[in-house]
Amino acid sequence: MLVFSDGVPVEHEVALKRAAHDAGVLVMGPDCGTAIVSGVALGFANVVRPGPVGLVAASGTGAQQISCLLDMAGVGVSHVLGVGGRDLKEEVGGLGTLDALAALDADDATERVLLVSSRPRPRWPQPSGSSPTGSRYRCAPPSSRRRRPT
Secondary structure: OEOOOOOOOHHHHHHHHHHHHHHOOOOEOOOOOEEEEOOEEEEOOOOOOEEEEEEEEOOHHHHHHHHHHHHHOOOOEEEEEEOOOOOOOOOOOOHHHHHHHHHHHOOOOOOEEEEEOOOOOOOOOOOOOOOOOOOOOOOOOHHHHOOOOO
16 A cells, blocks of 8 residues: 555554554555555656565655666666655654565565665754764855855
């Protein structure tokens, strides 16, 4: 089942994913605009060659980019299963991700699995001078990146 809309309250998402799990059905979404199931592109998915890599994606843009890169490299995908942008958040607990991983594990055409997600936001505010990723490198402020006219 693909839930394209992003206006679903989180408590409804959790209830829907739990009920679907109990019924043996995978819920893709809410807020899932990209999926490829058995070679059929759904939503905003690109048409790419079939192959051995299954993607589980909490980021539709990331799934599109990676599936295209795999296609250009001659690899291809077995499935791209979008789970929605909130699935990996604490409130949802990865319910769709776990079911999607199980589906790919049971699929004979899938030899490798790749999980695609956005970088999580820090749970608590970070102390001054530290970065949420632990990196000491930062991007320059936008004003310092502007190209000066010649």
